Amino acid sequence: MNLLAFCRAFFRPVAVALATLCFTVHPAANAADLYPSRPVKIIVGYTPGGSSDTVARLLARNLQLELKESFIVENKPGAGGLLGAQAVAKSPADGYTLLMAISSHTILPSVHKKMPYDTEKDFLPIATVGTSPNMLVVRTDSPWRSLADFIKAAKAAPGTISYATPGIGTTTHVTAAMVAQAAGIQINHIPYKGSNEVMQSVLSKQVPLAVASIITAGAAIRDGRLRALAIVGPERSPLLPDVPTFEEQGIKGILGDNWLGLLAPAHTPQAIVSKLESTIKGLLAQPEIQRSLEAQGVAPQFGTGAAFGKTISRELKVYAELSKVTKFGG
Incomplete structure (x- = not known):
């Protein structure tokens, strides 16, 4: 076997293996780099002017500046935020439809006997933004x-x-x-x-x-x-x-220090969720954005997706028990 034939025989399988590896790893590895490549919708389950709407619009403007793509707020009011959450839960898990949620998100299952989605399983927490x-x-x-x-x-x-x-x-x-x-x-x-x-x-x-x-x-x-x-x-x-x-x-134990946070449909690629989480963390560290939130009545408070998920799980249990005592679902 001459040198040319040897090189072809030895290096061709290696080249094929490397090409295969690149094609299988590339999409996942670059999911965050390519995102977003088209406008992103942030759904708000309430009418314009409310708490979640105000924060969603502030966040959308700054995400747009940071990620160089349009972030559009869309209001879907009704049923105490349930209709907006339902729209996001049923959306494709591609990072292009997100939910600006407030603490009511964890109360709704204690109010409605039949929910059109699972509050934990159908969403992926991205980050919390603040409290009010x-x-x-x-x-x-x-x-x-x-x-x-x-x-x-x-x-x-x-x-x-x-x-x-x-x-x-x-x-x-x-x-x-x-x-x-x-x-x-x-x-x-x-x-x-x-x-x-x-x-x-x-x-x-x-x-x-x-x-x-x-x-x-x-x-x-x-x-x-x-x-x-x-x-x-x-x-x-x-x-x-x-x-x-x-x-x-003298009136003790009253709940209602609302969190505001961003959720994605379940199964959204983790690379996209992580990119949004880190971007929001960076935004909330900026004094100008902190002042803007405070001017709107929000105390800036970044929370990771993991911590956000634990908060949701804990509150679902708390409100389920509370509803039996206060009858707030009635």
Whole structure:
């Protein structure tokens, strides 16, 4: 065998093996490098102007700048966020349809006996972005100047005072149900499709009271149109330091310090999820974005996908037990 024939015989199998390896490894190895190659939709399960919508639009603008591709926010309101989540759960697992979720995501299974998706199995957590606690708010011309005033009025006329929230099974609904149980009062729930409608209903005097996050009601409180009677949390929020907590006013154990986070359909390639997670982490480290979130009523708080998944699992169990006691699904 001459030298040329030897080289052909020896190196051809090696070349074929290397080519095969490149073609089998290349797509997975470069999935993150090629993403995104077309516009990405971020679904929000509520009307424009609410907490998840506000943060989704801020995140979309900055992801677009960072990843050089369009990120478009699409609102699919209804059923306390369920319709938007359902749309994402049924979407292709390719990273081009994402869900901006809030804490209500883990409450819905305790409200609806038959869910159109599995809250854990049908989604892949990407990252958390921040938190925004709930508050009990009234107009500034309300006779209730404190939480004690409101509770006294509710006890004097059981079942006659109505309150607004963005929907059944939202964190605001749970907060109100817990307050009612802890204070021993009966109040009527009026659910709307989104936070914007809740604010309009209170400001236009359709309802005297609402439960809303800092994102939703913070601006109206600062400009004097609304008064916050109490806020959820172990201590006062630095975003509204003059608002007392439920805790310091004697109403303990109230939940509603909402997280906001991004989810993908289950089975989305891990390389894409990891790229989004690391990009969001970098964005949240920027002082300008931190200030933008705080201006919207959100305390910036990055959480990994793994930590986010544990939070979801834990809250599903907590709210399932809580629903048996407070009956917030009713």
